[in-house]
Amino acid sequence: MPYVSLILGRVFKAVIVLLAILVFNFFLIHAAPGDPAAVMAGEAGATDQQFLEDLRERFGLDQSLPVQLWRYMSGVLQLDFGYSYRQQMPVLDLILDRLPATLLLTGAAFVISLAFGILAGTLAAMRAKRPSGSVIMGLSLLFYATPLYWVAMMAVLVFSVMLDWLPAYGYSTVGAGYTGLTHVGDVAVHLILPALTLGLFFMAVYTRMTRTSMLSVSQQDFVKTARAKGLAPGVIQRRHILRNALLPIITLAGLQAGQMVGGAVLTETVFAWPGIGRLMYEALMQRDYNLLLGIFFFCALLVILFNMLTDVIYRLADPRIKEAT
Amino acid sequence: MSEPLRHSGEPLSHSGESLLRIERLSLALPEGADRRYAVDDVSYDLGAGEILCIVGESGSGKSMTANAVMGLLPTGVHASQGRALFDGQDLLAMNEISHRALRGRRIGMIFQEPMTALNPLMRVGEQIAEVFEAHGLLTAKARKERALALLEEVRLPNPQAALRAYPFELSGGQRQRVMIAMALALEPELLVADEPTTALDVTTQAQILHLVKDLQQRRGMAVMFITHDFGVVAEIADRVCVMREGKIVEMGSAREVLDSPQHEYTRALIEAIPGDAVPPSRDEAPAKPLLAVKGLDKVYRSSGGWFQPKREVVALDTIDFTLDKGETLGVVGESGSGKSTLGRCIVGLNTPDSGEIRLNGVDLRALEGRELREHRRRIQMVFQDPYASLNPRIRVGMAIAQGPIANGVNKAQAMKQARDLLATVGLDASAAERYPHEFSGGQRQRIGIARALALNPELIVADEAVSALDVSIQAQVLKLLDDLKKELDLSLLFITHDLRVAAQICDRLIVMQKGKIVEHGSARQIFLSPQHAYTRELLAAIPGRAPHAEPTEAVAI
Numbered sequence: 001m002p003y004v005s006l007i008l009g010r011v012f013k014a015v016i017v018l019l020a021i022l023v024f025n026f027f028l029i030h031a032a033p034g035d036p037a038a039v040m041a042g043e044a045g046a047t048d049q050q051f052l053e054d055l056r057e058r059f060g061l062d063q064s065l066p067v068q069l070w071r072y073m074s075g076v077l078q079l080d081f082g083y084s085y086r087q088q089m090p091v092l093d094l095i096l097d098r099l100p101a102t103l104l105l106t107g108a109a110f111v112i113s114l115a116f117g118i119l120a121g122t123l124a125a126m127r128a129k130r131p132s133g134s135v136i137m138g139l140s141l142l143f144y145a146t147p148l149y150w151v152a153m154m155a156v157l158v159f160s161v162m163l164d165w166l167p168a169y170g171y172s173t174v175g176a177g178y179t180g181l182t183h184v185g186d187v188a189v190h191l192i193l194p195a196l197t198l199g200l201f202f203m204a205v206y207t208r209m210t211r212t213s214m215l216s217v218s219q220q221d222f223v224k225t226a227r228a229k230g231l232a233p234g235v236i237q238r239r240h241i242l243r244n245a246l247l248p249i250i251t252l253a254g255l256q257a258g259q260m261v262g263g264a265v266l267t268e269t270v271f272a273w274p275g276i277g278r279l280m281y282e283a284l285m286q287r288d289y290n291l292l293l294g295i296f297f298f299c300a301l302l303v304i305l306f307n308m309l310t311d312v313i314y315r316l317a318d319p320r321i322k323e324a325t
Numbered sequence: 326m327s328e329p330l331r332h333s334g335e336p337l338s339h340s341g342e343s344l345l346r347i348e349r350l351s352l353a354l355p356e357g358a359d360r361r362y363a364v365d366d367v368s369y370d371l372g373a374g375e376i377l378c379i380v381g382e383s384g385s386g387k388s389m390t391a392n393a394v395m396g397l398l399p400t401g402v403h404a405s406q407g408r409a410l411f412d413g414q415d416l417l418a419m420n421e422i423s424h425r426a427l428r429g430r431r432i433g434m435i436f437q438e439p440m441t442a443l444n445p446l447m448r449v450g451e452q453i454a455e456v457f458e459a460h461g462l463l464t465a466k467a468r469k470e471r472a473l474a475l476l477e478e479v480r481l482p483n484p485q486a487a488l489r490a491y492p493f494e495l496s497g498g499q500r501q502r503v504m505i506a507m508a509l510a511l512e513p514e515l516l517v518a519d520e521p522t523t524a525l526d527v528t529t530q531a532q533i534l535h536l537v538k539d540l541q542q543r544r545g546m547a548v549m550f551i552t553h554d555f556g557v558v559a560e561i562a563d564r565v566c567v568m569r570e571g572k573i574v575e576m577g578s579a580r581e582v583l584d585s586p587q588h589e590y591t592r593a594l595i596e597a598i599p600g601d602a603v604p605p606s607r608d609e610a611p612a613k614p615l616l617a618v619k620g621l622d623k624v625y626r627s628s629g630g631w632f633q634p635k636r637e638v639v640a641l642d643t644i645d646f647t648l649d650k651g652e653t654l655g656v657v658g659e660s661g662s663g664k665s666t667l668g669r670c671i672v673g674l675n676t677p678d679s680g681e682i683r684l685n686g687v688d689l690r691a692l693e694g695r696e697l698r699e700h701r702r703r704i705q706m707v708f709q710d711p712y713a714s715l716n717p718r719i720r721v722g723m724a725i726a727q728g729p730i731a732n733g734v735n736k737a738q739a740m741k742q743a744r745d746l747l748a749t750v751g752l753d754a755s756a757a758e759r760y761p762h763e764f765s766g767g768q769r770q771r772i773g774i775a776r777a778l779a780l781n782p783e784l785i786v787a788d789e790a791v792s793a794l795d796v797s798i799q800a801q802v803l804k805l806l807d808d809l810k811k812e813l814d815l816s817l818l819f820i821t822h823d824l825r826v827a828a829q830i831c832d833r834l835i836v837m838q839k840g841k842i843v844e845h846g847s848a849r850q851i852f853l854s855p856q857h858a859y860t861r862e863l864l865a866a867i868p869g870r871a872p873h874a875e876p877t878e879a880v881a882i
Contacts, residue, residue: 221441227397228436229507230429231459239455240444319491320445 010311014304021300022076022293026069029289036287037061040085059085072293081297082290086283091294094279099298101171102275105267106260108191109199114253117203121210122242128215136207144204152197152270159193166193169272194271198264202256206249213245220244247318254310258303262295344547345371345394345515350407350417352389352398363389363402365571373514376541376548378558378579380594381568382795383766387551389571391517393417394549395434396424411515430460433508437520439500443492449476449503450488456510475506479536497660498529505536512544519551526659526822531866534560553795555595556825556869559583567591593797612649615816616671616784619645621680623666623840640666641677642840648784653810653817655831655848657824657863663840668786668820672706673697684784702732705777709789711769715761721747721772722757728780739779746775750805767798771805778809785810786818791826803830824867828852836860 037055041048056062060071075082081091120136127133143151160168172178172186217223218241226240256263265277272278276295283291315321352364364386371377381387392398394409394416409416411432416424428434436442444452453475454468463471469488476484479502492500501521508516518537522530538561541548550561558565562579567588575588586592623641640663648654658664669675671682673689682689689700705728708714715724725746726739734742744754750771761769770790777785787806791799807830810817821827827834827848834851836844836859844857855861 221436221438222444224397225434225436225442225504225507226444226455228395228428228434229456229459230425230427231455232425235459239447243446244444318446320493 006315007308007312010308014308017304018297018300019073022073022297023069025293025296026072027065029292030065030068036085036289039287059083072290076297081294084283084288084291086286086288087291091291094291095276095294095298098274098276098279099261101273102261102264102268102277104187105191105194105198105273105275106264108195109202109264110253110257110260112195113199113202113206113256114249116199117206118210118246118249120203120207122214122237124207124211125214125218125241125245126237128211137211140204140207142204143200144208146200148197148201148266149270151200152194152267155193155197156270166190168193169270171274194264194267194273197271198267205252209249209252210245213248214241217241217244247314250310250314250317254306254313257306257310260306261302262299343370344373344412345549346408346410347390347394348408348410350390350393350409351405352386352393352402353405355401360571362386362405362571364393366407367568367571367573368407369566369573369576371515371547371549373547374541374545376538376550376561376563378562378565379549379551379568380553380555380558380565382553382594382797384570385568386571387553387568388519391434391519391549391551394515395428395432395517396421397434426460429456429508429513430511431513432515432517433511433513434517434519435501435504435508435521437523439497439504439524442504443500445492447491448488449490449492449495453503453507453510456507460511462511471510472506475510476503478509478540479503479506481506496529497525498533501525501529501533502536505533505540509540509544514547516541516546516548517551518548520553521550522557523553527824527868528659528862528866530557530868531560534868537561554868555583556867559869567594612652614647615650615652615685616648616818617681617683617686618647618667618671619681619683621645621667621670621682622678623663623670623675624678639663639840641670641680644680644840644842646835646842646845648816648818650783650816651810651814652833653807653819653831655827655834656818656820656837657822657827657834658837659822659863661839662837664820664822664837665788667837668706668788668818671784671818672704672786673701674706698732702728702780703783705780705782705785707770707773707777707785707787707790710793711766711773712793714773715769715776717761719760720757721759721761721764724761724772725757725776725779728776732780743775743779746778747772749778749809750775765798766794767802770794770798770802774802774805774809778813782815784816784818786820788820789822790819792821792823799826800829806830824852824863836863 037052037059040055041052053062060068063071072082079092081095083089084091084094087094120140124133124136124140127136156168159166167173167190171190172183173190176186178186214237223236223240226236231240261276262280263277264273264275265281267273268275268277269281276298280292280295282288283295347367347369350364350367351362354361354363367386367390369377379387379390389398389402390409392402393404394411396416396419398404404417408418411427416427419427443449450469450472453472454465457463457468457471462468473484473488476487481487481499481502487495487499487503492503495503504521516537521537522533525533534557537548537550540546550557552558558579565575565577565579565582566573567575567582567590569590575582575586575591582591583595586595621641621644623639625638625640642663644663644667646654656664656667666675670677677690680690684700684703687700689697692700715721719727722740722743725743726734726736729739729742730736740757744757747756748754752768752771752775756764756768756772761772764772770793773790774785785806790806791802794802803826806817806819809815817830819827819831831848834845834848835842836851836857838859844851844855844860846856851860852864855864
């Protein structure tokens with residue numbers, strides 16, 4: 001069972017990496033300027049020194065750093081990521097509350113960019129010498145170079161304000177109280193603009209990469225062998241060229257997938273999407289250490305998970321890799 | 326051109342009908358190529374059941390006609406005149422769909438590089454079954470059965486397992502067998518073989534040649550066999566067509582061309598293979614050992630990872646030998662024999678696990694730092710691939726001068742020395758200002774030699790230094806190495822897979838197999854009376870060693 005032992009080894013390494021990330025993030029965040037107690041006191045309008053001391057004591061901020069770290073780490077090992085002083089809720093509940101919306105958005109963007117990117121790249125490679133191929137490459141260059149927030153604002157302007165086809169922001173229609181399929185449909189309509197916006201950049205990257213990769217694979221000897229067999233061009237493209245050309249795409253897709261939690265801050269802000277990205281932004285502004293650490297932890301967890309998944313998929317896609325580690 | 330052309334217009338001496346007739350074919354190269362036509366006004370016939378060898382060096386256009394026949398011409402190359410009639414139909418005038426129907430079905434093709442000619446992501450069985458699928462034949466189950474039968478026919482060990490194997494799990498020779506199985510799947514009338522044995526070890530080459538000949542006779546196929554090697558021609562050809570710079574310089578039956586070549590180019594090519602030639606005995610001057618290797622071991626271990634088993638490959642197993650001053654010692658063996666590892670250990674590019682490497686009595690493995698650098702300077706290497714061993718962005722003069730500069734010579738002096746060295750290896754001193762891509766393979770190998778000489782070495786390790794070169798260039802580079810050796814009082818460790826090359830240059834030989842030295846002695850002695858079975862096998866496998874023997878006589882598999 002080579003896969004089992006491989007995955008066990010990876011999991012073991014992953015746990016160590018995660019613990020290291022926790023410690024590192026903890027110190028990093030405490031090294032940043034700003035005192036959460038002062039921020040809270042300021043917002044409460046209190047300038048009393050005693051009030052500040054009380055706040056510090058209540059949240060354990062008066063302890064030395066190693067003690068704070070110890071408390072935090074032992075909490076995490078019991079899946080207790082602490083309490084958000086600002087939101088008056090456990091960090092884990094806050095994150096789990098927001099996670100589905102973010103995963104829905106980034107997952108949809110991921111699938112869209114991968115599917116359309118590979119499709120467009122394949123077309124561009126097959127029509128490398130025709131105008132249609134150049135048009136695809138021109139568009140992909142445009143999407144590659146355009147800043148995300150600008151695309152987002154223009155999309156809202158055109159499709160929401162001018163054409164009124166799609167909602168401009170939000171996760172679902174506020175106060176409509178839809179249930180069941182109507183609710184699913186409502187969320188899907190809200191999802192279209194942000195997911196497309198978020199996916200465009202990577203779609204352009206996949207398009208360019210698929211094209212380049214296919215053109216270079218098509219020069220290889222085994223493609224000549226396939227032609228010498230008398231195979232039809234379509235079969236050669238799909239079975240021989242595309243399959244080999246997708247190997248580097250897997251690597252890149254793994255990188256994109258790793259950004260699923262933390263990569264949508266801008267899009268979530270523009271479209272008022274109630275996801276992790278916005279939560280992170282707010283936590284940062286409010287010096288909400290525990291919440292911030294919790295979000296960082298989940299980001300790291302997802303990166304590691306998707307790296308492992310990429311490794312497994314790579315092994316399935318390319319039999320030559322089984323030999324090496 | 327008034328080239329002596331034999332048989333060109335005459336009817337076939339063979340009894341068979343002409344299956345493939347090339348008529349006044351010219352293939353135009355794209356604008357800006359070094360000549361206008363890849364193939365220039367070429368005509369020949371290939372009869373059913375006949376093996377025609379097209380012979381030539383790189384750039385002769387020998388593969389281009391085959392590509393035109395297959396409809397696989399590179400982009401930019403097109404037929405500007407002539408016809409290629411296959412069974413009466415002009416392949417060049419044919420539309421792509423009818424041409425595709427012929428490919429694989431009536432015309433099969435095998436290629437030079439078995440390592441890259443198979444799709445790395447598909448199982449061997451699937452790739453063979455694809456040939457039937459391409460022509461809409463058989464059911465999936467029947468395709469698999471035929472694939473198995475074919476793998477048995479090309480005598481692959483354990484065909485059942487091979488069916489499920491990926492290409493990377495097979496050796497080069499096994500992959501070439503798979504390629505042959507694939508090309509023969511639909512029993513084509515014509516097999517085009519483009520240098521199918523060039524990338525293989527000599528014993529494997531003999532087996533594949535035997536297999537092709539055997540299958541050709543059993544099936545009555547016509548074979549167009551493209552090669553640069555007259556040794557191979559002697560083994561397999563019925564008729565020969567010699568090409569140079571896109572033109573046919575000579576054509577005739579194999580016996581005629583080999584026994585009495587008319588054109589000087591043909592003669593030069595044939596002379597480049599020693600055939601039955603035996604290395605001369607060389608006078609045994611009282612020798613002073615320069616290099617002494619003792620008990621050298623090297624095992625390659627793949628790290629395996631935390632939960633995976635380790636894999637070990639023994640590359641060197643207690644290697645002992647000495648190399649005398651002024652001597653050329655050949656290290657001969659097939660791929661995987663450990664001969665390159667040995668060379669790399671001596672130069673210091675690999676670290677042996679244990680053993681001694683003594684140069685002038687000093688154990689190099691015990692040295693460190695400055696002392697090691699000083700001694701390492703005395704052993705220099707000439708690499709196999711003249712295209713990959715020079716940095717494309719560094720001018721030739723600098724590439725040669727870098728070694729001396731690193732050893733403390735000032736730059737102006739090192740550059741002057743580099744120019745002198747270029748003259749020594751037969752290049753113009755102005756070459757120093759140019760980049761590697763401006764030179765041909767043979768010239769680059771001369772640059773490689775100049776680079777090695779720049780540090781005034783006592784020993785040169787040449788690792789397959791002429792394998793990538795055409796035979797006529799090979800002879801020149803070998804002569805240069807031999808001359809330099811005498812002039813500069815060098816010693817040479819010459820690593821090669823090619824016994825014919827070894828015979829031309831080496832005083833003594835070491836024969837290696839699987840990391841061990843199985844035989845050593847003077848080159849003459851080994852050629853005349855090989856003691857070890859493996860040496861005998863290697864010698865017997867040299868193609869064309871007995872050109873007058875019956876061509877069916879081949880090595881047992």
